[in-house]
Amino acid sequence: MSEVDKLSPVTYEAKDGIGWITLNRPTVLNALSTELAAALADHAETAAGDARIAQVVVRGAGRAFCSGMDRTALAAGSIGAAFYRHWNRALDRLEDMPKITVAVLHGYSIGGGLQLALACDLRVAADDAILGLGATRHGLVPDGAVLRLARVVGVGRAKELALLNDHVSPAEARAIGLVNWVCAPAELDQTLAAVIAKARGAAPIAIAHTKRLLHESFHHDPRALFEEVLNAQTECVTSWEMDEANRAWHEQREARFYPPPGPRA
Secondary structure, X not given: OXXXXXXXXXXXXXXXXXXEEEEOOHHHOOOEOHHHHXXXXXXXXXXXXXXXXXXXXXXXXXXXXXXXXXXXXHHOOOOOHHHHHHHHHHHHHHHHOOOEEEEEEOOEEEOHHHHHHHHOOEEEEEOOOEEEOOHHHHXXXXXXHHOOHHHHHOHHHHHHHHHHOOOEOHXXXXXXXXXXXXXXXXXXXXXXXXXXXXXXXXXXXXXXXXXXXXXHXXXXXXXXXXXHHHHHHHHHHOOHHHHXXXXXHXXXXXXXXXXOOOXXX
């Protein structure tokens, strides 16, 4: 990573098949600015199209994942439509990309930090993470969460979190489905590695279709999606992934989908 990249409010690195997107304003606990939102959106788009990677991890540098909106910028009136357009472009891309996205929450993971995590498919939290929204307390709508939160925790819990702005402990967040795993801070890397290993045990083409169809099931009558499901299944059955799954079954071993095969002759 170059010195210029290190100064960016968000960095991106592709390594060992994983795209690492890192919020990089540690001196302000990775508070959100327009520049950060734009860089996050650009890196999310890069990761979505990066053939070198199969999973994407979103994390924060320093003592926190993300402390939410930069209150200094907000009070100065420098947070406007440009921020929200970049911000929602970033969240939509993380949610829609045909790869598994994982947020790693530590320290302050509040406001926009939690909204960002909700746009990812999976969430790993340190047991000392501080989780909550808080937007309505500051006169704002939790724009990145209001369209996603109820799908994750149900309408009742979503209203409690979004309207009353209480913090929730990582253990309680795990119990209500807000996060998927909770571990000691020292075990975050180990827990994340286990999640990535599980993700690599699933077929990438099948993952992409499954993720897309799960999202679409919230917008349509699931029965109306049957033809789409059938088309997706046909692509999966005729893919290299099915060939590998069948070989693995005959050889009585686990299928290996990573690394993917090179271009066919």
